[in-house]
Amino acid sequence: MFPPEHLWARTGVLTVLLSPLAALFAVVSGARRLAYRRGWLTPVAVGVPVLVVGNITAGGSGKTPLTIWLVSWLRARGYRPGVVSRGYGGAARGCVDVQADSPPAEVGDEPLLIHLKTAAPVVVGRDRVAAARTLLAHHPGVDVIVADDGLQHYRLQRDIELAVIDAASGLGNGWLLPAGPLREPRSRLRSVDAVVQVVRGGAGPQGFSGAWRADYSAGQAYRLRAPQEKRALSELPAHDWLAVTGIGRPQGFFAMLEAHGIRFSPRAFADHHAFQPQELPAGAAVLMTEKDAVKCRAFAGVDWWAVELDVALESGFVDWLDARIKQ
Incomplete structure (x- = not known):
């Protein structure tokens, strides 16, 4: 649909x-x-x-x-x-x-x-x-x-x-x-x-x-289980990432990841989607927006990361x- x-x-x-x-x-x-x-x-x-x-x-x-x-x-x-x-x-x-x-x-x-x-x-x-x-x-x-x-x-x-x-x-x-x-x-x-x-x-x-x-661009990323642990996108492990988002313009998030050379599979949900634990694989390497991360903090996997947004x-x-x- x-x-x-x-x-x-x-x-x-x-x-x-x-x-x-x-x-x-x-x-x-x-x-x-x-x-x-x-x-x-x-x-x-x-x-x-x-x-x-x-x-x-x-x-x-x-x-x-x-x-x-x-x-x-x-x-x-x-x-x-x-x-x-x-x-x-x-x-x-x-x-x-x-x-x-x-x-x-x-x-x-x-x-x-x-x-x-x-x-x-x-x-x-x-x-x-x-x-x-x-x-x-x-x-x-x-x-x-x-x-x-x-x-x-x-x-x-x-x-x-x-x-x-x-x-x-x-x-x-x-x-x-x-x-x-x-x-x-x-x-x-x-x-x-x-x-x-x-x-x-x-x-x-x-x-x-x-x-x-x-100009909105991807900034640093941090682990949902350890928000104080921040890294540049270029310093993230070379995973086959699952890029997940529930925002109004998901392609904007995916385009920013592409601009940084991140290899990922995209998965878009409806804007303001209320994420449930069973919807995302706990053992996967996941990238998401900070807006999505606030809804996933309670059940985040070990390798789930939120990407900050730089605004200029x-x-x-x-x-x-x-x-x-x-x-």
Whole structure:
């Protein structure tokens, strides 16, 4: 069975069949945007600046790695950032403060990864305003909030909007859900503060006007049973690796491994897949993303490794963001 991303890559018969539903989606989502633009609905300020990292497409575009980079960048400049996220894939109800030992099945794999990578306070909740208020109540030192995947959550007032686009998949066939991957029309990109185009492996940028480039590349790897043991990919044993991932754009992970000359067999699962011990051979040599690793720590084999992701933003974007933050 083909994933939706395959069907959304181009216009076909199914696109046309789904176009009435896409038109209905356009009316409903457009009415909501109009209500906030006209002031019929009022966004809620939470008392500290809010930076939103999101996208206008369904599926993985690289929001979470950019969120991790942004939190680390803010802290290096003396800020005390916190994060709110929906916690997609998690079963938590209400607002939950993410801890290092929180089950990913409860809080979601991406919020847990953000907390583990940055040590920043993270609160998950479908209602981002409630999540932001919980974050500030539990962590009164927070002076700036990063909203992961919050572009369409208009109720939370924001100061900066960053839209992330994957260079390899772009905007697909350009149709709205469910006929295509778009959550909002392409014109929405004109109203955000910055568009960041993620380039992974051998993919080239697609030339979105005014977009800043972010290069994502494979960094060091560490053993799931011993996270402190890190090695460059070139220093890993010459195994026939099993490369496993459950992310929105699995080919991006595989392309990065290929760029390092890693010999592997790929195995892709659905995004946010809840891995079970019986799905992966315990005695195999396995490479996976850090997002997958947080769900496999409890039953990892001896030779299971997570590959870190290095994020490099072009200097012009960093200068622009620094100037905006100071405002």
